Amino acid sequence: MARGGKSLILLTQGDPAGIGPEISLKAWLMRKEAGLPPFAILAEPGHLRHLAQSLSWDVPIAETDLSGATSVFNRALPVIPLNLDMGGPVRPGHPDAAHAPAIIASIEKAVRHVQAGEAAALVTNPIAKHVLYEAGFSHPGHTEFLASLAKEPGGTAPHPVMMLWSETLAVVPVTVHIPLKDVPQALTTDLIVTTGRLVARDLQARFGIAHPRLAVAGLNPHAGEHGALGAEDEAIVAPAIEILRKEGIAAEGPLPADTMFHARARKNYDAALAMYHDQALIPIKTIAFDEGVNVTLGLPFIRTSPDHGTAFDIAGKGIARPDSLIAAIKLAARLARGGQP
Known part of the structure; x- marks a missing residue:
């Protein structure tokens, strides 16, 4: 208030x-x-x-x-x-x-x-x-x-952190408006950790969720398949999740993005962290095209x-x-x- x-x-x-x-x-x-x-x-x-x-x-x-x-x-x-x-x-x-x-x-x-x-x-x-x-x-x-x-x-x-929210799904792109070819270079462990902290904090302070659960997508298909489909998930994403966990934040991943957004999977988290723009926005615009809301986290005031x-x-x-x-x-x-x- x-x-x-x-x-x-x-x-x-x-x-x-x-x-x-x-x-x-x-x-x-x-x-x-x-x-x-x-x-x-x-x-x-x-x-x-x-x-x-x-x-x-x-x-x-x-x-x-x-x-x-x-x-x-x-x-x-x-x-x-x-x-x-x-x-x-x-x-x-x-x-x-x-x-x-x-x-x-x-x-x-x-x-x-x-x-x-x-x-x-x-x-x-x-x-x-x-x-x-x-x-x-x-x-x-x-x-x-x-x-x-x-x-x-x-x-x-x-x-600022951009969250796309609806009653059925909340997603956060870690990298936002950059070309897809630039995502692997822009994605860092520190950026994922900073984003995860802000999301968990605002889910508690503003959404009233006492113990927020974060699902963290992998960057590559099948979350890298243990390095066979790209090294970023083991080298960048997994260490960020470990840091968040050590800070007491319930973060799971890296998870294959293609199985994160069906109805049963969505019951297991309060917000999903995606590694790039379309990985986050395609599912929410498919599920809640007319009802989705853009919420800016990390600001000292409420903005939707x-x-x-x-x-x-x-x-x-x-x-x-x-x-x-x-x-x-x-x-x-x-x-x-x-x-x-």
């Missing part, structure tokens, strides 16, 4: 030309049937009002500050105005680098509010990194930007996000499903309660 007992969940607008704004509107429309807690969005009220009208959705927009957001939530979508020029008209499906300052400002202001205890948790709508890069954005991605904003003056940025992108190809058509955003809002509120459902 945020300081001062605040329970409001704060959303960023994401890329205004993507589906973030419309799934936020739709989530508000579904607030009762989905059992959503009060949430507000940092955005330009005029853009959201125009979008709702263009879709013929009855979503009243209430311009408010954080202190008044909860009280208006049941009758209108609370919008915390950015008070910024959007840099030009917003055309759904047409990303524009002129929108970058507003996109970035929404994230920066939301982080400040959550860090100040004025909201319980942060839910970020999707952004398109290429749009921000055109405007001089210097961070590799959304998560790294959040880590930089979390840095204490004179300190170092925290090490829908497990999908901006979907410019369908933006503004009113057909984007809000399931993942709804799941992200509900999980953010759950984590703010210390993992209590």
